[in-house]
Amino acid sequence: MLFTKEEKVELFDKIAERYYDRNFGTMLKADIDTLIFSTYIEHCMKYGDPYDDYTLSIELGITESRVRSLKERKQLQYPYPDFNWKDSFVVLISKAKYNDVKHLVQMNIQDVNLMKEVRHFVYVHGWFDEFQLNPKLFQCRLDFFVSLCKELEENSDIQYDEDTTKQLKLLAKNDTQRSAIEKIIDGDIGLGFSQLIKEGTDEIITELLRTIPFCGIANKAIKELIKVLAKHI
Secondary structure, three states: OOOOHHHHHHHHHHHHHOOOOOOOOOOOHHHHHHHHHHHHHHHHHHHOOOOOHHHHHHHHOOOHHHHHHHHHHHHHHOOOOOOOHHHHHHHHHOOOEEEOOOOEEEEEOOOHHHHHHHHHHHHHOOOOOOOOOOOOEEEEEHHHHHHHHHHOOOOOOOOOOHHHHHHHHHOOOOHHHHHHHHHHHOOOHHHHHHHHHHHOOHHHHHHHHHHOOOOHHHHHHHHHHHHHHHOOO
16 A cells, blocks of 8 residues: 555654653554554545455454454544544445335444444434344334434424425325324324334335425435335335
8 A cells, every 4th residue: 555645744743743742652552553544544535445344354464353443443533524424324325225024224334433323323312223243234113214314404393384294194094094194294203103114004104205395414314215115115
């Protein structure tokens, strides 16, 4: 790997800062490894080189679990300034799978730091995911996933005009569905979709998602989710 002169100078300056200000030899080996790794992975990200766990483990001669640990330490000590977990998450939705038997949205999230951000977001909102031993698999119930997508947009209260409200109510085919849709219109999207899932009405769920006026990044996320669900209708 060929580093630019600017990258080499920046790395030396960071090392010098930790050695030549009456602190020589105080830097732990783990911190040195993290600093060197941070320069390496940011070079990969800047020039479009692969930096998945497997590729880095082969190139560096260490285990994938060590790579993941270094990625965590790097983000804590030298956070990447352009890292926006919400944007990264939305991009991955297009590759998600939907288990229409268990009503689970399943996603492969390779980036350990992105996974941590998504799970933290889920937990602080009082939802939960279906935890797996596979550290790269994120999955949660469809109703939770819809709520997650909605809350990606700050100030995410949805405003329904009269025409949209009528369209939503027309989708109901029985009292249970009507009750669920009314809950959604009243602002309780999680509970409303939870009721519809029990009804086993993926078609109505998809049409609802198309009709509800999500905005901003939530709208982008829902559009990708609709594509995933459409494959199972």
